[in-house]
Amino acid sequence: MHPSRPHTATALLTAATAAAGVWAWRDYRAWKSLGKGGLPHNAKGWLITTCFRLRAGDPLTTDVYHRAIGLPDDRPALGNLPHRNGPRPAIAPWPVPHRQTDQFPGTGMRQKLNDLFDATVDAHAETVQYKLSFYETHNPAVTLLDPDEGHAHARLGEGEVAHIHPDDGSMHMIFSPSDAKTVIEEGWGERHPMAGVLPNLPDTYLFVYPPRDEAELAVVKELLHASIAHMSARPGPCA
Template identity: 40%
Template sequence: MVGAAAAGIGWAARDYRRWKALGPGGVPANPVGWLAVSGMRLRARDPYTWREAGSGDVDRGLLTLPPRAGERPEVGPHPVPHRVLTQHADQARVAALQDVVEELAGRDDLEMRTSGWEKHHPALWRTGGAEIGHVHPADGSMHVVLAPLDARVVVARRWGEFHPLAGRMLGLPEGYVLLYPPRTDAEIGYLRSILEAAAR
């Protein structure tokens, strides 16, 4: 029993350090926040499967979205903050992606405000309405809210994956998706198409 307890404490200490290294998210970055996130992990869903397709048609901007080349990046096991661990974008591409978000915010029906989920990053919102998406400055990944059918297309073509708590906790909608960081300038264009679909 002593050995098992020591192993459990060792695992918890390592997991806490890994979680802290992800940076700020939507919960306090302290042991209380880690315990809350550890409980959330018990509710996590498979990030590659969908529960409902939704109705209507796929957004026209996604009809020609090609499959993302190569392997998916590794994503951390913690649902908050939900971050990629590999294939990070360089800072120039992170800035270019943020420019896309801010350009869209110039539309009359959209605006920039602090993310309601992340609490720390600027996000694209519908004017007077719901949050659409935000860029994670540390790695260039994004969270966006897509219609369920659009989210299914994006995940199936490997541009992202469902948040583990989408449709389950924290008020995250079914189409809440993590988009992987851009590895090339061309990929920024495809991510723009996805973001524009989210904004329509």
């Protein structure tokens, strides 16, 4: 072996290690800038979400719903949704926290979104309440009063129905398979990359884009009511 080759190999390994370290540090800092989510907001949480990236599914496919559509627990609640105008927001590459990086709503619209959630919880007080999010762990979530009486989706996340992310105004909601397909195809949201991958995350757990105007706020209202309708339904005869 040529005497310089071991030194060359060592130099290449050192350079690769340094480059990987720089990438990891920058990626970690960018991940932390998204704010808190359902994982520890430290290096451990970053390592977990980095592993999740290797298992993430296609957020825009609806093929996963074909087998479930029409089964007893698939009860569509949405009518004909309008198609959302413009491109979808850019989504950060980390599955947790699941956040968008542009198309943020203004302060006024954020307040209207909060008011919409509050009014909807009040209107469904016999079914849902606010409770600390099972998935996000830091934020309040619309949650079933009695998830144990519900179907599989209701039981998976201790009855969590929907929540708002304070950092960007986006939301997560759980829908019936038919409604999830409609939401994605009409451009109002996308699947969580770990939906149907992690055992307690239903495959209809969707990321819903925040409203940019009054018309889109009205659509979000429809989505939230559909999510509550799905999650509060009693199990079908074959569940």
